[in-house]
Each structure stands twice: as structure tokens, then as C-alpha cells.
Amino acid sequence: MEQEIISWIYEAAERIKAGLGDALKVDQKSGRTDLVTNVDKETQDFIVSKIKAFDPEAKILGEENGQDETPIDHGRVFVIDPIDGTLNFVMQQENFCIMIAVYEEGVGQLGFIYDVMRDELFWGGPKVGKVFYNNEELSAPENKSLNQGLLGMNLALYRKNIYHAQEIGNQSMGVRVLGCAGLDFIAILKGTQIGYVSSLSPWDYAAGKIMMELLGMLTCGADQKPLSFKGREFFIGATQAAMQEIQAFDEEKN
Ligand code: 2AM
Ligand code: CA
Numbered sequence: 001m002e003q004e005i006i007s008w009i010y011e012a013a014e015r016i017k018a019g020l021g022d023a024l025k026v027d028q029k030s031g032r033t034d035l036v037t038n039v040d041k042e043t044q045d046f047i048v049s050k051i052k053a054f055d056p057e058a059k060i061l062g063e064e065n066g067q068d069e070t071p072i073d074h075g076r077v078f079v080i081d082p083i084d085g086t087l088n089f090v091m092q093q094e095n096f097c098i099m100i101a102v103y104e105e106g107v108g109q110l111g112f113i114y115d116v117m118r119d120e121l122f123w124g125g126p127k128v129g130k131v132f133y134n135n136e137e138l139s140a141p142e143n144k145s146l147n148q149g150l151l152g153m154n155l156a157l158y159r160k161n162i163y164h165a166q167e168i169g170n171q172s173m174g175v176r177v178l179g180c181a182g183l184d185f186i187a188i189l190k191g192t193q194i195g196y197v198s199s200l201s202p203w204d205y206a207a208g209k210i211m212m213e214l215l216g217m218l219t220c221g222a223d224q225k226p227l228s229f230k231g232r233e234f235f236i237g238a239t240q241a242a243m244q245e246i247q248a249f250d251e252e253k254n
Contacts, residue, residue, distance in 0.1 A: 001054075001102070002110055002128060006121065008050040009098050012043050012082070013116045020093055035086050040064050043082035047100065051078050061229075063203045072202070072229045073106040079206035084113075085180025093117070097182030101206035102127070111207030113182045122189050125210040131189065140215040141191030145241040146171045149194030152184035153177060157199060163222070163234055164249040165197060171245070181205065188212060188237060195238030197246065202229040208237065218243040224250070 025038040061070040062080035085096035094117040109127040124131035151172035157165040169175040185208030187193035222234040
């Protein structure tokens with residue numbers, strides 16, 4: 001299954017790159033900076049058509065085209081973000097990813113994050129027992145604490161100091177705001193960030209969660225609860241050491 005998914009991702013990426021010079025049809029979702037383009041929708045449709053041909057029984061949880069409320073607990077569910085970082089895609093034509101995850105009976109089996117313009121594919125999970133960077137097996141990043149590394153953050157959380165985001169960020173070596181959840185997960189998998197604190201939807205974290213956990217790192221939602229896979233929610237993903245410290249801010253101040 002993993003080889004098929006990789007081939008769909010590469011094909012989807014070729015289609016996205018081939019269309020980069022064309023006029024984009026950009027629509028607003030919740031506001032001026034929350035965008036969706038024809039490419040997001042067409043890419044999701046393309047991936048869904050490949051999935052349906054491969055496994056007609058599979059269910060889809062995807063950001064676009066009204067497929068955003070499928071529960072992940074039963075059967076095989078493909079979780080898709082056709083373009084993660086749509087605002088980067090529109091404004092920069094780089095720094096965006098394609099993300100796919102496979103859950104079976106609610107258990108994450110495979111995750112894929114592809115940085116389209118850098119041609120960097122991160123993929124793996126329990127189904128293959130490993131995580132790969134292109135063809136190279138990744139080893140677990142060092143278990144660094146908060147003050148030893150860079151922390152990815154959602155800017156609104158930091159600016160409004162929600163969930164002690166400013167105190168948490170200030171204890172790290174520095175906060176990074178990339179505008180694309182997939183790139184934060186890639187940085188964590190590479191070991192160049194110790195974590196990511198954000199507000200995410202299931203398709204933003206589904207693939208990254210699987211790969212982080214396989215490499216011994218942790219993820220959780222608000223109040224230290226497991227992620228719900230229902231709607232947008234507070235998200236922490238971090239090394240074990242940094243997770244303990246981030247969660248301690250919550251306990252201390254409440
Ligand atoms: P997206 O481009 O696929 O929506 C930083 O903006 C990160 O948060 C990106 O990965 C972006 O993914 C995600 N994001 C932006 N707006 C969001 C929203 N309204 N709900 C969930 N995730 C969002
Ligand atoms: Ca998206």
C-alpha cells in the first residue's frame with residue numbers, strides 16, 4: 001500500500017507544479033487569510049480517485065470538498081490534506097506540503113508528508129516499523145528539553161498568550177512560525193525543532209502524529225488529553241522531555 005500512496009503523492013505534486021504558472025482561483029473560507037484554491041480541491045479529488053480505485057471500501061477524512069467530518073474509529077480511513085500551507089502556496093509558491101495518513105480501526109498505520117518544492121518525502125509508521133526521509137531510514141531525534149531547541153508555534157496562540165504560549169515559547173531557544181504544519185513536523189522528525197504548539201485540524205496532524213510517535217515523541221490535545229480527530233483543537237507535539245515541561249506550564253498556572 002505504501003508504494004501506491006507514494007506514487008499518488010508524486011503524481012499529485014507533478015500536477016501541482018505543472019499548474020504553478022496558471023492563474024489560481026482563490027476563495028476565502030473563514031476570512032481574508034484563510035484561503036482555498038482550485039488546486040487544493042482538484043488535488044484532493046485526484047488523491048481520492050486513486051484511493052477509491054485501490055480500496056473502494058476505504059473512507060476519506062479530507063480538508064476539502066465536504067469530507068471533513070468522517071470519524072476515524074472504524075474501518076480504513078485515509079486522512080488527506082491536499083495542500084497544507086495554502087497561504088504559503090498562494091503567496092510564496094513554496095513551503096507547502098501534501099499530507100496523507102492511513103488509520104485502521106482508529107490506529108495510525110502510515111503517515112506521509114511531502115514538501116513539494118524541496119522534493120522531500122517523510123513517510124512511515126507501524127505498518128512498516130520505520131520512518132523514512134526519501135529512501136533513508138530516520139533515527140529517533142535526541143530527547144532535548146525545551147531550553148535546548150527551537151519550537152514551532154501558531155502565531156495567534158503566541159500573540160494572545162493562549163495556553164501559556166508566550167511563557168512556553170520564551171523558555172525555548174526560539175519560536176518559529178512556518179505557516180505549514182507539515183514543515184513543523186518535518187523539522188521535528190529531522191531533529192531541528194523540539195516541538196510544535198498550534199491549533200490544528202485532524203488532517204493537519206494525522207500523518208505527523210504517526211511518525212513522531214514511532215520515533216518516540218509525544219502528541220496531545222488540550223488539557224493533556226489525546227487528540228480527538230474532531231474539528232480544530234489545541235495541539236502539542238514534542239520530544240518527551242519538552243512535552244513534560246510544556247504540560248507543566250498548564251498545571252502550574254491553572
Ligand atoms: P492549511 O493551509 O492546510 O489550512 C498554519 O497556518 C497551519 O495551520 C497550516 O498548516 C494550515 O493548514 C493550518 N491552518 C490554517 N488555518 C486553519 C484552520 N482554520 N483550521 C485548521 N488548520 C488551519
Ligand atoms: Ca489544506
